[in-house]
Amino acid sequence: MIVWGLYEQPAVHHSLLKNHKIQMRPSFDPQRDYTNPTGNGTPDNSIDLVLMDACPSRTVPIRRRSTFAGIVTRDNPATVYYGAGGMVSIINPAVTSGQASASVISLEGGPPDQFSVIRVGWMVGILRDQGATGLASLTLSIPQRQNGQMIGCYNTYCPGFVQTDPSIELDMTLGPISVVRGPQYYIKLSVTQDISGSNTATTKSRSGIGQVVYSPTWATVHPGLRWGGMGSSSTGQVPPMGNGDNGEIHSSHFRQLVLQYEAGTSLNGSVDVPLDVVQTRSYKCGNNYYKGEFWGYSFYFGGDGGDATQCC
DSSP states (O other), rough: OEEEEEETTTGSSSSSGGGGGSHHHHHHSSTTTGSTTTTTTOOOOOOOOOOOOOOOOOOOEEEOOHHHEEEEOOOTTOBBEEEEEEEEOOOOOOTTTTTEEEEEEEEEEOOOGGOOOEEEEEEEEETTTOOOOOOOEEEEEOOOOTTTTOOBBGGGTTTEEOOOOOOTTTTTTTOOOOOOOOOEEEEEEEEEOOTTTOEEESSTTTSSEEOOOOOSSSSBOEEEEEEEEEEEESSEEEEEEEEEEEHHHSSSSSEEEEEOOOSSOOBOOOSSEEEEEEEESSSSEEEEEETTTTTEEEEEBBOOEEEEOOOO
């Protein structure tokens, strides 16, 4: 969710609303007709829908639309994962204000009321509430569900994240950038859990960027893993994902997918668990299988984006 000025929200850009003065309240009392409608003394069990933290005066909340395309582990309570890794193309997709495009590895777990995610990857974004630059940069995010709402944080602003590597900076600009039908450049990513229960996010550094240390409410195992791209937008258009729709050969891709099956162990190079392909009308994914030593288990993903109402 992001906060927009009252007259800056996307709907106000419609030509019919040009110079329109927004009426803040209806001319009638909307609550009056809903007071005990049964008339039989039944207690009112309705709830008040409010955010935990209201937006500042003269601003409103706009939900950011997020779409994923990639590979996910199939739901299987009997299978436990403690980490995941892979190498992903470094791309610099063209985004506009209010949009973000990312390539990530995600670990997901916990009961429904305490569901949490750890994501590590790169992101290109021009987001009003985060000041992103529009360049591919290293990112860590930890969305969590609290009191029925999904909240989140990025990079070193995440409570419980302690950076340990002095040579890698979260939010650092990445490069060189992969070229369609030309040289390809990759970043090696992984998130692993050690025997203490903490999670380590890494790039090429063997020691890891830092550790994510959770309270006891965090699930000690992660039943779900994802590799792929995410497109996020608070506008009527979703951004490009990866380097766009360039087919199986020339689209952005993950290669050398790896898993961790036991805490404190190394990532296992074999991907021998059921995986599902997730794609939409705007974002494609496929060609997923083992292709030899260089590629390992790999797949392509991406898309051109476009009209948000037609993307999913």
